[in-house]
Amino acid sequence: MPSGSAESDIYAETLAVFETAEPGEPLTTPEVADALDLGRRTVYERLTTLVDDGALATKKVGSGARVWWRPMAEGIDDDRPPDYGAGGEAPPSPTGGSRSRDRFRTIERTAEHLATVVSNVPVILFGFDEDGTITLSEGKGLRTLGFEPGQLVGASLFELYEDYGDILDDLERALAGEPLRTIREVEGVVFETVYQPVVDGSGDEPPDADDGEVCEVIAVAIDITERVERERELERFERIVDAVGDPVYELDADGYVRFVNEAFVEELGYEREELLDRHVSTGMDAADIERAEALIAELLADGDAASATLEFEVETAAGERIPVENHLAVRVDDDGRYLGSAGVLRDVTERRQRERRYQSLVENLPGIVCFSEVDPSWPLTAVYGECEELTGYAADELVEDVSWGEEVLHPDERERIYDEVADALETDGTYEVTYRIRTRDGEVRWMWERGNLIEADLLHSFITDVTERNERERQLSRQQDRLAALNNLHDVVREITDAVLERSTREEIEEAVCRHLAESESYEFAWIAEVDPETGDIAPRAEAGVDGYMETGDLTTDPDRTGGRGPAGTAVRTTEMQVSRDVFADPDFEPWRDVAAAYGYRSCAAIPVVHEGTLYGLIGVYSAREDAFTEDERDVVGQLGEIVGHAISAADRKRAMMSDEVVEIGLRLRQFFRTLGLAGSVEGTAEFRRLIPVGDGSHLLYGIARDGAMSAVERLADAEEVPHWEAVSVLGTDGGATRFEARLADAPFASVVSAHGGYFKEARLVDGDLLVRVHLAPGAEIQRLIDDLRESYPGVEPVTRRQKTVRRRTAERFATTLDAELTDRQRAALEAGYAAGFFEWPRDSSGEDVADALDISPATFHQHVRTAERKLLDELFADR
Numbered sequence: 001m002p003s004g005s006a007e008s009d010i011y012a013e014t015l016a017v018f019e020t021a022e023p024g025e026p027l028t029t030p031e032v033a034d035a036l037d038l039g040r041r042t043v044y045e046r047l048t049t050l051v052d053d054g055a056l057a058t059k060k061v062g063s064g065a066r067v068w069w070r071p072m073a074e075g076i077d078d079d080r081p082p083d084y085g086a087g088g089e090a091p092p093s094p095t096g097g098s099r100s101r102d103r104f105r106t107i108e109r110t111a112e113h114l115a116t117v118v119s120n121v122p123v124i125l126f127g128f129d130e131d132g133t134i135t136l137s138e139g140k141g142l143r144t145l146g147f148e149p150g151q152l153v154g155a156s157l158f159e160l161y162e163d164y165g166d167i168l169d170d171l172e173r174a175l176a177g178e179p180l181r182t183i184r185e186v187e188g189v190v191f192e193t194v195y196q197p198v199v200d201g202s203g204d205e206p207p208d209a210d211d212g213e214v215c216e217v218i219a220v221a222i223d224i225t226e227r228v229e230r231e232r233e234l235e236r237f238e239r240i241v242d243a244v245g246d247p248v249y250e251l252d253a254d255g256y257v258r259f260v261n262e263a264f265v266e267e268l269g270y271e272r273e274e275l276l277d278r279h280v281s282t283g284m285d286a287a288d289i290e291r292a293e294a295l296i297a298e299l300l301a302d303g304d305a306a307s308a309t310l311e312f313e314v315e316t317a318a319g320e321r322i323p324v325e326n327h328l329a330v331r332v333d334d335d336g337r338y339l340g341s342a343g344v345l346r347d348v349t350e351r352r353q354r355e356r357r358y359q360s361l362v363e364n365l366p367g368i369v370c371f372s373e374v375d376p377s378w379p380l381t382a383v384y385g386e387c388e389e390l391t392g393y394a395a396d397e398l399v400e401d402v403s404w405g406e407e408v409l410h411p412d413e414r415e416r417i418y419d420e421v422a423d424a425l426e427t428d429g430t431y432e433v434t435y436r437i438r439t440r441d442g443e444v445r446w447m448w449e450r451g452n453l454i455e456a457d458l459l460h461s462f463i464t465d466v467t468e469r470n471e472r473e474r475q476l477s478r479q480q481d482r483l484a485a486l487n488n489l490h491d492v493v494r495e496i497t498d499a500v501l502e503r504s505t506r507e508e509i510e511e512a513v514c515r516h517l518a519e520s521e522s523y524e525f526a527w528i529a530e531v532d533p534e535t536g537d538i539a540p541r542a543e544a545g546v547d548g549y550m551e552t553g554d555l556t557t558d559p560d561r562t563g564g565r566g567p568a569g570t571a572v573r574t575t576e577m578q579v580s581r582d583v584f585a586d587p588d589f590e591p592w593r594d595v596a597a598a599y600g601y602r603s604c605a606a607i608p609v610v611h612e613g614t615l616y617g618l619i620g621v622y623s624a625r626e627d628a629f630t631e632d633e634r635d636v637v638g639q640l641g642e643i644v645g646h647a648i649s650a651a652d653r654k655r656a657m658m659s660d661e662v663v664e665i666g667l668r669l670r671q672f673f674r675t676l677g678l679a680g681s682v683e684g685t686a687e688f689r690r691l692i693p694v695g696d697g698s699h700l701l702y703g704i705a706r707d708g709a710m711s712a713v714e715r716l717a718d719a720e721e722v723p724h725w726e727a728v729s730v731l732g733t734d735g736g737a738t739r740f741e742a743r744l745a746d747a748p749f750a751s752v753v754s755a756h757g758g759y760f761k762e763a764r765l766v767d768g769d770l771l772v773r774v775h776l777a778p779g780a781e782i783q784r785l786i787d788d789l790r791e792s793y794p795g796v797e798p799v800t801r802r803q804k805t806v807r808r809r810t811a812e813r814f815a816t817t818l819d820a821e822l823t824d825r826q827r828a829a830l831e832a833g834y835a836a837g838f839f840e841w842p843r844d845s846s847g848e849d850v851a852d853a854l855d856i857s858p859a860t861f862h863q864h865v866r867t868a869e870r871k872l873l874d875e876l877f878a879d880r
Contacts, residue, residue, distance in 0.1 A: 296330055
């Protein structure tokens with residue numbers, strides 16, 4: 001015994017608690033702490049010292065509890081609490097006497113029961129201390145990760161999962177005192193894990209931390225790899241396994257409460273000490289007790305009946321009566337003697353509408369738990385769970401009347417399943433299979449089953465519906481096929497884009513588009529048509545992959561005619577892409593169904609060829625796939641309308657620019673500023689000489705202003721009413737003339753002329769009136785151009801129209817310029833600079849190097865080069 005007056009007093013005070021009990025009477029740490037009105041850590045340290053001195057004996061019970069007692073006379077084993085014998089009764093004590101011994105036995109029995117559950121249910125139960133060292137590693141589920149129960153005790157979780165940052169975060173959160181539920185993947189297996197921190201005072205063992213700090217974490221992990229989409233059922237299963245969700249209780253054979261979980265305490269509002277060792281009649285009516293006893297008698301009489309469900313009302317500590325559903329199971333020993341019962345209570349106040357699918361704790365699983373014989377007919381000896389939901393048959397029907405192997409299992413699966421299960425059982429006594437069944441209604445559904453051999457020819461298995469999972473896998477496969485088709489389609493669009501950019505005429509562009517579409521893996525054939533502006537008829541221009549298809553139907557834009565109500569006519573009227581994903585189910589495609597059957601296609605798309613508001617025609621694309629032209633596919637193939645429209649517009653514009661013959665149109669817009677909504681007069685003249693496109697709809701406009709017109713040009717850039725005039729800058733002045741540069745964005749005039757295949761020649765602003773000249777290719781629709789311009793400039797009017805021959809630049813003309821316009825020294829400077837790399841970047845030779853080779857000064861060399869460059873550029877751009 002420790003020496004010292006103060007210390008002797010405290011240890012004597014501690015031993016005095018045991019003196020009030022019978023020698024050998026076991027007490028728990030909380031009981032001693034309550035008697036001394038001290039903290040459990042302080043009491044635990046005293047008790048440990050007394051054990052070291054031989055004054056007390058101790059033993060650990062359960063996963064974290066410990067009992068202490070005064071040793072009895074010699075001959076009594078101090079390593080265990082005394083056994084008073086069956087039915088023996090110890091003298092009363094202030095700490096509970098025989099009830100404390102009963103509680104001790106109950107704790108041991110409960111621990112044994114829990115250990116049995118953990119070793120037979122595919123879960124992992126583990127615990128770890130504040131350093132992350134594993135203190136508990138149990139459960140059948142450990143084998144999923146390649147470990148045996150108990151194998152990992154002493155290992156560090158932080159080292160074991162150092163490559164799993166999310167799991168390390170979970171461990172830290174749990175050690176910080178946060179109870180949490182997580183879903184994580186480890187080596188391809190998905191686990192749902194419940195962490196329950198053990199805080200100072202939560203058990204009899206004192207933690208290695210200050211009061212209120214986490215000393216240990218207990219966790220349960222469940223493999224949900226195959227059931228991750230069924231979280232509701234999986235959560236119920238987890239709550240049953242770790243007994244923390246619904247109220248759970250255990251009664252002895254006389255109806256006294258031996259165990260309740262925390263959920264039970266919280267639900268009924270009693271203190272745990274009020275419930276333990278009390279009769280079940282607490283909170284129950286006599287009639288309900290009688291019904292429960294009758295039900296237990298039936299279960300005991302029926303050897304095959306292990307559990308049943310009973311509904312009644314219980315009274316809470318606050319006097320409130322709540323309806324509950326009690327999932328009741330009886331416990332018997334090997335000789336069939338009744339040991340008591342256990343059950344789960346569920347408050348059904350808010351669950352009246354929910355279907356009652358479970359009859360025992362295990363029936364919270366999302367599927368069927370069953371016992372069956374190893375035989376091709378798979379006779380079921382017991383079945384629990386969602387029998388009717390999965391098969392359409394009730395549980396008793398599956399056991400008594402319906403053969404699982406002959407009436408439920410799909411005929412095509414019977415031989416395969418028996419062979420696979422038999423082979424697996426011979427290997428390690430477990431199996432896992434996926435197969436089809438036929439429900440009572442004849443519906444075919446997919447099941448996943450995992451089981452093991454528990455006796456010579458008896459299987460215990462779990463079956464769940466994986467139809468949705470299989471369907472998702474099939475959808476994923478179809479999605480992968482669609483992605484492959486989209487990739488192919490992207491390649492086709494790129495090929496078409498490259499091809500049309502290389503073509504110089506509209507006919508070549510249209511032929512290339514149809515050919516590439518028809519040669520792709522996604523489509524059968526394609527065509528391009530144009531619309532007659534007077535009749536509205538849709539006439540073919542090119543086709544590939546088919547011959548004469550457009551002659552089989554009367555296509556028009558007129559909705560009052562049969563041929564105008566299909567995808568083609570609608571696409572022209574709306575200038576939007578139209579599709580029919582199943583032409584045989586599309587009522588608007590009814591006139592062409594015979595044609596579709598003859599040409600072998602199931603879906604089609606009509607794509608307007610539009611660029612900058614101008615409709616150039618229509619692309620028709622046809623596929624043998626019923627589900628073609630999904631939203632993603634439409635996004636890709638729909639780009640062809642703009643790509644082809646842009647290419648045709650560019651080709652027309654190039655034809656106008658390269659042709660010796662053009663149509664020159666003179667246009668006038670009186671009171672240009674007033675048309676734009678700008679007040680004030682305009683004086684002087686501004687010449688807009690060159691309009692250069694620079695991309696993204698922007699242009700640079702160069703001109704000269706005279707007699708005060710520069711202020712009018714600057715007003716255009718400053719006015720909010722003219723947003724496409726972004727900025728104006730002065731380049732220089734020469735006498736009364738000011739050279740300027742303006743930046744335009746999406747200028748209506750330039751966009752409309754470009755869309756009609758023309759180009760801007762010049763314009764003049766004279767005393768407020770705007771005069772414009774544009775060049776168009778022969779055959780351009782002049783009136784349509786004017787109509788389009790009037791949408792932005794209502795007052796525009798044509799004033800001149802003439803056929804004009806334009807002198808084009810040729811190689812011969814440039815050669816003539818070199819020979820006739822350049823002096824010998826200018827030409828020599830150009831050729832020497834070109835040969836020496838003066839015009840390269842970075843330069844191979846400087847101006848000084850070339851000048852030295854020519855034996856002239858650098859200034860003279862640069863003067864000759866600039867003069868020669870100016871003459872050549874005049875020849876290139878002067879007439880534009």
